[in-house]
Amino acid sequence: MTRxxxxxxxxxxxxxxxxxxxGLVAFPTxxxxxxxxxxxxxVAVRRIFAAKGRPANHPLIVHVQSSDGIESLxxxxxxxxxxxxxxxxPGPLTLVLPRTAAVxxxxxxxxxxxxxxxxxxxxAQALLVAVGAPLAAPxxxxxxxxxxxxxxxxxxxxxxxxxxxLDGGACAAGIESTVVDLSDLRPRLxxxxxxxxxxxxxxxxDLIVAAxxxxxxAPHASPGLDxxxxxxxxxxxVLPRAQLLATLASATQRVGVLALGxxxxxxxxxxxxxxxxxxxxHGLYAALHRLxxxxxxxxxxxxxxxEAWLAxxxxxxxxxxx
Numbered sequence: 001m002t003r004x005x006x007x008x009x010x011x012x013x014x015x016x017x018x019x020x021x022x023g024l025v026a027f028p029t030x031x032x033x034x035x036x037x038x039x040x041x042x043v044a045v046r047r048i049f050a051a052k053g054r055p056a057n058h059p060l061i062v063h064v065q066s067s068d069g070i071e072s073l074x075x076x077x078x079x080x081x082x083x084x085x086x087x088x089x090p091g092p093l094t095l096v097l098p099r100t101a102a103v104x105x106x107x108x109x110x111x112x113x114x115x116x117x118x119x120x121x122x123x124a125q126a127l128l129v130a131v132g133a134p135l136a137a138p139x140x141x142x143x144x145x146x147x148x149x150x151x152x153x154x155x156x157x158x159x160x161x162x163x164x165x166l167d168g169g170a171c172a173a174g175i176e177s178t179v180v181d182l183s184d185l186r187p188r189l190x191x192x193x194x195x196x197x198x199x200x201x202x203x204x205x206d207l208i209v210a211a212x213x214x215x216x217x218a219p220h221a222s223p224g225l226d227x228x229x230x231x232x233x234x235x236x237x238v239l240p241r242a243q244l245l246a247t248l249a250s251a252t253q254r255v256g257v258l259a260l261g262x263x264x265x266x267x268x269x270x271x272x273x274x275x276x277x278x279x280x281x282h283g284l285y286a287a288l289h290r291l292x293x294x295x296x297x298x299x300x301x302x303x304x305x306x307e308a309w310l311a312x313x314x315x316x317x318x319x320x321x322x
C-alpha cells in the first residue's frame with residue numbers, strides 16, 4: 001500500500017530523497033494535490049504520464065520556488081510575466097512561456113512552451129527547497145477523473161502508482177490554478193482557475209479569454225483543455241433548479257444532488273455548497289468525491305452566470321461532458 005505521511009520535516013526529507021532518485025511523490029498545493037517528479041529528469045517525468053494514464057501531448061506544470069533562476073526554464077521572461085509573478089507568486093497562477101532546451105519535451109507535451117508556477121502551500125515550498133530542483137506536478141489522480149483535494153483522494157485514485165503521499169490537509173483553494181499564455185504577442189487565458197479574471201485584467205487589460213480548442217493529437221498549450229475533464233465516475237448533469245427538481249422526481253437511480261441552497265430531495269444524497277464562487281470552488285471536488293462514492297447519477301444545480309463563476313462553470317461543464 002502507498003504510504004501516507006503527515007508532512008513534517010522528516011517526511012518532507014524522505015520525499016525529497018525519493019524524488020531525487022527518480023521516484024514519484026504526491027504533495028499538497030493550495031489548489032489541489034500534485035503528483036511530483038523532478039522536472040528535468042525525463043525518465044521520472046514519463047513515470048507521471050504512466051501513473052496517470054495521461055496522453056503524452058498533455059503538458060505538465062513545472063513548480064518552482066519563485067521567479068529566481070526562471071531563465072533556466074523559460075527562454076523569454078517578458079515584462080508581463082514579471083508583473084504577474086510579482087503580484088500573484090507564490091500562488092495559484094500558471095504562466096506559459098517559450099521553454100529552454102533544458103526542459104524535456106515530455107514536460108511540455110512535445111510543444112515549444114513550458115507552464116510554470118510558484119505554489120504558495122508551505123509543504124510544496126518546503127519540498128522544493130529540500131529537493132533543490134523544479135518539480136513537474138499535474139494533479140495527483142488518474143487522467144480526466146476528479147482532482148484530489150485530500151491525501152485520501154490521491155490514495156483512492158492512484159494507489160501504488162505513487163511511492164509516498166505527503167498529507168498537508170485539505171487544499172485551501174480546492175480548484176486548479178489559472179493558466180495564462182504569454183508565449184504570443186497578446187496574453188490569453190487558457191484555463192480559468194483560482195486567480196480571478198478581474199484581478200488578472202487589472203494588470204493585463206488586453207487579456208483574451210477564449211482559448212482555442214486543441215487538436216486531439218497536437219501538443220496542448222495547457223493542462224485541462226479536454227472537453228471532458230475533472231469528471232466523476234457517475235454521470236453528472238448540470239441543470240437549472242426547476243429542471244433539476246423535475247429530473248430528481250422521476251429518477252430511478254441512486255441520485256446525488258449538488259445544490260446552491262437547501263433543497264427537498266427525498267432519499268437523494270445532497271451536498272449544499274455556498275453561493276459564493278470562492279467558497280463553492282473550495283468545496284466542489286470534495287463534495288463530488290463524496291457523491292461519486294454513493295451515487296450513479298449526480299445532478300448539479302447550475303451556478304450563476306458571470307466572470308466570478310467562470311472557473312467553477314468551466315469545471316462543471318467539463319465534468320458533465322459525455
